[in-house]
Amino acid sequence: MSSTATLLRLGPSAPPPPAAPAPPAPPDRERLARQAVLLGAVLIGYALARGRGDGEIGPWGIIEVLPPTYLGCLAVPAVIFLDELYRRRRTAVLLPALLAQTVLVYGSVAFAESMARFPTAWLHAGFVTEILRTGELARGVDARYSWPGFFTAAGAFAATAGVDPAGLLRWAPLCFAVANLLPLALLFRALHPSKRVRWLGLWVFVAANWVGQDYFAPQAFGFLLHLSVLAVVATAFRRGTAGRYAPRQQAALIGAIVAAATAVAMSHQLTPFMLAATLLPPALLGRIRIRLLPLVLATISVAWVCYGAQDFWSGHLHEILGLGDSGSSVATGVGGRVVGSPQHQAVVNVRIGLAGTVWLLAGAGAAHALLRRRAGLFTLLIAATPLLTVAGQSYGGEGVLRGYLFSLPAAALLAAEALVAATGAGRRVVAYAGVALTLAALPLTLVARYGNESYEHVTPGEAKAIAALYDLAPPGSTLICLTQSISWRQNGPTRYDYPAPVLSESGPASAHDLIRVLSQNPRGGYVVVSDSQVAYGREVQSLPPDWGAGFERDLLGSGRFAVALGNADATVYRFLPATAAAVR
């Protein structure tokens, strides 16, 4: 039989043998030139920004210290990306352009500042250090110890890689930003047929993600896994995908989803519930083939809260169930943030404007996609559900930010649909206007993302002062900061006593209040005053520019404090016992 078939193939009616393979195509010089320009833009951007953020940063954030030429570098990937998108759409150009854009936006602070930014990231490094040192969870100290999955995994990572956890902080945001692009690309490929819309959706996501939840934190890790689960569900388990993957492949993917849900449930309070809630409407409406998946995800999350977070939920059940007042949530999240100095209010308004623009475009894109039947109900549901969950939570202002973040993937795709529809079909003027608008929006992205840099960055002087403080202060002594905007506790949150900051919503405490608190600890106490803390009071609570200096005068005037150490960026005051003060 087989010989007959062979004879038939070789007979006179058989097709001619395949032609000799074509010689390899010459290298595409234009493509190589574009890639070289992109690499050059990143390298020049790095050289231009390096060290610029180590001094004082003004109220508009990182953009104040970056040279105008950096903004030129920022525009290069955008121009190449948009040009390529509307001409040849080669992945070999679009992908490097997108990566270069991501690096220049998300890496701008890592380029400009030689220390890792953001106080909460330093605290998270402290959690990891504490777990590495003790092998235990200090649950009574912080609620986040009830969701230690990310911290224990980061501990294993740091121990195996042989680095200090604080050493992971500086580049973590850029790593998360780049890592998020892969599941996003897979998700978009499953959800939209147009390559142009998909690539533009990725670019919109990069430009519009100002939320800043991508630092060294469980929520960044949870968001990456959230995107990955969504991408796999949309690719392999959406309605109409039956038979696309072999049963063993599908079983393995379901196992991976369950494992990821378990890891997220162990790592963060909100993300697992957001994941279950995002998949619930598509499951109820039959848009995904595993209808029980949201129930399984929710069960895993509740099970962890009952077991691992028992210490926390017994006192905060209302916060976890979060059946909050929608009006108050939105008011706290949006209205409550438009406070502080005029510049800070403007920065917050830029954020609100960016979010509103994305949602408006997404609404237009949704209408267009539905009319043209280009995007399914699945996309609309995963864009809208996170926003609806915000209304029913009592997570405070953070919840609104998270609602925006979790809706952004699908919203970015729908916004791209609107932009492509508006600029397509020979509308050259609209296209040029769109490109001009996009280039103008890039600096706004930097303002929205890093507009708090005046008090969220860490200067080398401040870091040195904190390190010297830890060398000086005996373990167990009381350490007091002016405001929450201080990057410390990286050696663990339990080695010292950290009472509430001096500055509360009602204003700064007096030196007398501090004396009362510090007198209770026989091991002594210290007060840290730094530029970033003073900037926080000035920008967020509208205190006068010299409020920090006034507070320091009060401290010294009380006769109970003396300068222990200091530099241009930070001063540490030692609390003097009553006897020593009397001698002075």
Place this chain on the structure above:
Amino acid sequence: MTPRVRLGAAAVLTGWSGLVLLWLAVAGASGGVPALRVLLIGPLLVAGPGTACALLLRFASRALCGVVAVLVSCPLLVLMAQASLYSGHWAPLGVGVAQLVLTLLLSAVALLRERHAAHV
């Protein structure tokens, strides 16, 4: 993803994880330049076992392989670290080494399978 690409990826992953384990055995947990260690060991910890799984499962799409790599590896690292902590035998280096050994074993199986398929 073509069989040839899978074969190459499995070979690279097997060699990479094997060399890193050898390096850890020789130099210990703190030998070498920290940044270089993060670059060499970090990707294997956050994507190693998952990449090997994706190669074993022979997914056609590279993007899906990449997502599965993270979707399997990161949760595995969390679950092993949590098991280590909650069992009272906290050994972070052991967790990382287990992740690397798993990468080596799974990628070696994938390599043998792809080589066998190539010969057949």
